[in-house]
Amino acid sequence: MDSDLNENQLAMIKEQLASRCSAGLSAVLLTVPLLKPVQNEEEILGNIEVFFGPEVQKYIMILFTHGDELEDLDKAIDEHLKHTDHTDLQRLVTECGGKFHCFNNKKKVEGQVEKLLQKTEGMKKENRGNFLMEQMQRHDSMDVLNLSCDSDDLRIVLLGVSGAGKSSIGNAILGREAFKESRTRESEIQRGRVGDRNISIIDTPGFFNTHLTDEELQEQMMKILDLCDPGPDVFLLVINLETFEEDERNIVEKIEEIFSVRALKITMVLFTGRELMSKKEWKNLKFGEKFEDLVSKCRAYHEISRNDESNQICIKNLLNKIEEFIKQNDEQHFKSKVDPVSRTRKTKEKKKQEENSRIKEQENGRQEQTMLETFEINSTMEEGATLFEPEELQLRKTTTDICEDTVLQGMISLYGLSHERIGEENEVKTQENHWKIRQKKEQTTEEKHLTQADENF
Ligand SMILES: Nc1nc2c(ncn2[C@@H]2O[C@H](COP(=O)(O)OP(=O)(O)OP(=O)(O)O)[C@@H](O)[C@H]2O)c(=O)[nH]1
Ligand SMILES: [Mg+2]
Structure with missing residues (x-):
């Protein structure tokens, strides 16, 4: 956090952090030597937030060192902090939500490491998990580098079957753990600057994904178009060479089905796992029918091996090839025939439909409850007492609802009520009906009490 570090050095530290701590951070320890006046720690705290993003604040703990000097003074850390001379330390601790630990690096006091770990574990629990590198990168890409998916970005969409290596390739291109590998469930955008390109x-x-229904997959594919407005420059179809020949599934058809045949014009095949093949095997595969068929439909291909992924030159070559391919396509990005407005409308309509069916389900639940109450009232009536008049049933539902409700149909036939008759009593609100039935229930109970009182008298 040295203020002398330039932007490039800071960017390099970020990259290293992202790749070395892909599982996230449980704690950020700011080490402060005790008994020395606070120098630029507050500034450092501010820098940490700028560096990691504001969400990191909950993970910072002060680790005071030189605890031995405190022992020499025969003082406990709490006592030391409370002293009026140490308002600077108090402020620092307060800024870190009161989280601190004191360490004696000289004497290696027994249990001090365990206690520190307990505290960091506690902090992790309180924060419901680690601080994820994505949180830093989100902050990085949005606030620090100020990148956004604007029309100047090179917009690459990764497609392929599950496990083909899409997320790994995305990470290799961006040079950081931008995407979580294995079983991606949602389409996600990550941005970065590679060389001189945004x-x-x-x-x-993945296509043919067993964790998503066809509908969910379709939804995620449509999300791509919203994520990379004004449209993808290239669909990179990632194919794992290890499984390519045995795979019977037709991925090109799948792309056509989802995005239309026009999508193939900007689709480039990227074969991964080249390192697992000998030169001869690769040559045989290249002259095979399946390979030719795929490449002819997609018009361009490139191959990359796992070892190449961390090699910046290989990634640069891949990006050059992609740009060359885009130029060959007259820089025409993919445009969906479904315009964003109607896509949004479709999503809204779908949401509305879901909301309607949810309301209907709730309504049905309420109606069933009302039915139960009716039966309950009837069963509490003494033998010979008057049953509800059929009209009371009408009060509870509209014609359509009654006709659709099988339980009520049973009641209708029981009371000899015709559908036409019910039709005359249309659109009466459920709450109102509920109230009337309750009134009847109370009335019945009251009558029962009066009769009982009469008998007793
Ligand atoms: N040997 C080898 N392994 C790879 C390669 N690319 C990815 N893998 C591994 O294959 C597994 C799946 O890779 P992912 O990048 O998550 O694959 P994906 O296509 O994103 O998978 P889904 O998200 O499930 O669709 C991971 O364990 C990777 O480390 C490759 O080129 N060679
Ligand atoms: Mg993935």
């Missing part, structure tokens, strides 16, 4: 990568769930 790149937006959209990772997607």
Whole structure:
């Protein structure tokens, strides 16, 4: 957090952090030597937030060192902090939500490491998990580098079957653990600067994915178009060479089915796992029918091996090839025939439909409850007492509802009520009916009490 570090050095530290701590951070320990006046710690705290993003604040703990000097003074850390001379330390601790630990690096006091770990564990629990590197990168890409998916970005969409290596390729291009590997469930965009290019990568769930229904997959594929407005420059179809020949599934058809045949014009095949093949095997595969068929439909291909992924030159070559391919396509990005407005409308309509069926389900639940109450009232009536008049049933539902409700149909036939008759009593609100039935129930109970009182008298 040295203020002398320039932007490039800071960016390098970020990259290293992201790749080395992909599982996230449980704690950020700010070490402060005790008994020395606070120098620029507050500034450092501010820098940490700028560096990691504001969400990191909950994970910072002060680790005071030189605890031995405190022992020499025969003082406990709490006592030391409370002293009026140490308002600077108090302020620092307060800024870190009161989280601190004192360490004696000289004497290696027994249990001090365990206690520190307990505290960090406690902090992790309180924060419901680690601080994820994505939180830092989100902050990084949005606030620090100020990148957004604008029309100047090179917009790459990764497509392929599950496990083909889409997320890994996305990470290799961006040079950081931008995407979580294995079983991607949602389309996601990550941005970065590679060389002199601003790149937006959209990772997607795999085709023929058993964890998503066809409808969910379709939804995630449509999300791509919203994520990379004005449209993808290239669909990178990632194919794992290890499983390519045995795979019977037709991925090209799947792309056509989802995005239309026009999508193939900007689709480039990227074969991964080249390192697992000998030169001869690769040559045989290249002259095979299946390979030719795929490449002819998609018009361009590139191959990359696992070892190449961490090699910046290989990634640069891949990006050059992609740009060359885009130029060959007259820089025409993919445009969906379904315009964003109607896509949004479709999503809204779908949401409305879901909401309507949810309301209907709730309504049905309420009606069933009302039915139960009716039966309950009837069963509490003494033998010979008057049953509800059929009209009371009408009060509770509209014609259509009654006709659709099988339980009520049973009641209708029981009371000899015709559908036409019910039709005359249309659109009466449920709450109102509920109230009337309750009134009847109370009335019945009251009558029962009066009769009982009469008998007793
Ligand atoms: N040997 C080898 N392993 C790879 C390669 N690419 C990815 N893998 C591994 O294959 C597994 C799946 O890779 P992912 O990048 O998550 O695959 P994906 O296509 O994103 O998978 P889904 O998200 O499930 O659709 C991971 O364990 C990767 O480390 C490759 O080129 N060679
Ligand atoms: Mg994935």
